[in-house]
């Protein structure tokens with residue numbers, strides 16, 4: 453409660469310049485208006501002479517509803533009776549616009565402060581109002597946007613979720629519970645949800661995705677979950693990381709989608725490819741063996757046509773064998789299917805072996821490699837060999853005969869980095885981003901005559917990622933390419 457006295461003239465001029473203030477007498481129920489500030493008069497389109505001396509509710513019943521009026525009367529009465537300050541955080545009072553001549557909705561927040569006379573009796577109420585229309589409108593727009601977003605997400609059968617990383621508070625839309633096999637809106641904690649994710653996927657996929665999100669800001673994974681009826685379902689989770697003002701990770705938020713149907717289709721397709729590839733392996737091995745026998749038998753005849761035909765047949769059989777192995781590998785990439793057979797070995801030695809094999813098949817390129825120090829990694833030797841061979845065979849495929857390929861293997865901070873550099877056609881930036889996707893091939897007239905299926909680099913990137921390594925390319929069109937991968941160094 454404000455008490456004490458002010459020099460009347462000073463008080464008056466301060467008051468009249470103050471933003472949105474009105475002084476009324478505590479004479480229940482009339483509440484006679486004693487003074488009004490300039491801005492208050494402007495807001496209410498009144499003049500001082502018109503309102504001073506009148507009862508508040510005689511003057512301001514215009515566009516207020518009866519309920520609003522009663523509520524305001526109650527507030528004034530309570531201020532006088534209790535001597536307590538009462539705030540009204542938001543109310544609507546429409547204002548006559550000078551431009552349109554019509555009432556326009558505006559929102560206000562007001563505070564009613566009791567002012568005592570010499571004793572304890574409330575003699576006046578100081579009513580100060582603040583225009584909060586902008587804030588209210590912004591909040592309404594935000595709510596509307598959120599609702600719109602939620603409707604769109606629901607139409608797409610998405611669930612939405614947010615996780616506060618610091619407090620671990622987890623909020624989600626009702627659809628999320630359905631995706632996990634519960635009635636919509638069931639209350640689930642973060643631990644309940646995590647417990648339904650396959651342990652293997654949780655350990656290898658979710659944890660990796662989280663660590664990646666901390667680095668890149670983007671969260672993405674697809675994993676298997678167990679429904680309460682014990683059936684297997686697939687979910688795809690996508691999100692972004694939000695930082696606080698100190699740039700610390702604050703929230704993860706995003707969407708969740710049930711991808712079981714499309715995943716089942718994909719698995720059926722993969723199983724089919726695996727089955728066909730497997731069936732083709734046996735006759736192909738036998739064709740290859742017979743071709744070799746034929747070659748050996750017919751070579752001494754020196755018949756140019758026969759030798760040429762056998763050479764081409766051999767090449768085609770090799771291509772087909774590569775393709776079939778590629779498809780078989782592809783079908784093993786389902787989570788839980790690609791098992792790494794870890795062993796500790798020297799990477800330099802493996803690179804030398806792979807270069808040896810490649811040179812035998814493609815003797816027309818010069819491959820140089822200077823093995824450096826002994827660098828041991830703990831990895832799947834065969835699969836890393838496959839990645840190196842893929843880099844080498846691409847470097848050969850996508851460059852001119854006689855050009856040079858340089859291989860290097862170096863120790864970097866905490867890891868080993870292998871690079872295969874060619875002087876070939878190079879790759880445009882827009883293609884570089886997509887090379888590691890399944891079935892992606894660069895479309896250009898030059899590439900048309902080079903066979904391939906766009907699975908080699910996809911397989912390589914899956915293999916390297918499972919080893920917690922990195923794979924990337926640096927290239928420019930017509931300037932050659934360098935493909936890299938890195939692996940964590942084995943600590944002895």
Ligand code: ADP
Pocket residue numbers: 842846847850874876877878879887892893894895899903904905906907908909910933
């Ligand atoms: P494939 O060679 O069977 O098409 P990959 O997955 O190994 O499949 O490669 C995908 C695509 O990346 C290739 O089709 C090619 O366009 C491009 N590419 C790969 N390596 C190189 C390279 N060294 N130089 C230029 N382009 C390359």
